[in-house]
Amino acid sequence: MRTLCASTLLGEFFVIGFAGLVAMRTSDLSAATVWSVSGAAMLLCLLLCGMLTRKGGVQLGWALQLALVISGFVVPTMFFLGACFAGLWWASVHFGRKVDEAKAARAGLGTEPDTA
Numbered sequence: 064m065r066t067l068c069a070s071t072l073l074g075e076f077f078v079i080g081f082a083g084l085v086a087m088r089t090s091d092l093s094a095a096t097v098w099s100v101s102g103a104a105m106l107l108c109l110l111l112c113g114m115l116t117r118k119g120g121v122q123l124g125w126a127l128q129l130a131l132v133i134s135g136f137v138v139p140t141m142f143f144l145g146a147c148f149a150g151l152w153w154a155s156v157h158f159g160r161k162v163d164e165a166k167a168a169r170a171g172l173g174t175e176p177d178t179a
Contacts, residue, residue, distance in 0.1 A: 064159025069112040070122065071155045075131065075148050076108040082138050090137050104130065121156055128152050 068131030083101030087094050107127055114120040128149040 065115045065116065067155035067162075068115050068121070068152070068157040071151045072090065072108045072112050072124070074151070075127070075134045076105050077106065078148070079131070080145055082141055082144075083090060085138050085140070092137065124152055124156075148163050172179075 066163055083097050086092060086097045086101070090097070104127065107123075111120060111127065116124065117148055128145065131141060131148055132145035135145060
């Protein structure tokens with residue numbers, strides 16, 4: 064699960080940065096406000112990559128997805144992109160857990176390939 068979710072978060076990192084550039088040009092918000100919010104969200108993406116296996120990491124990821132969709136009020140395209148990333152986040156969590164369960168089952172049977 065961690066690999067899929069981290070990949071989604073890294074994609075969001077770049078999208079948030081580009082959305083910040085758009086917001087600077089198209090909104091009435093100051094550059095300091097835009098980059099404070101965008102920078103905090105980008106930092107959260109990076110921190111979440113390391114927190115995914117900890118309690119609350121996935122839930123914090125869901126909060127980030129909601130914030131991305133809400134950012135559509137500043138940059139309307141983010142309604143669409145936020146929804147796309149929320150779908151990717153769901154798929155990463157859902158299928159990532161299935162992969163983790165399959166790996167655990169395989170390891171329990173002793174059929175894990177030797178990588179030494």
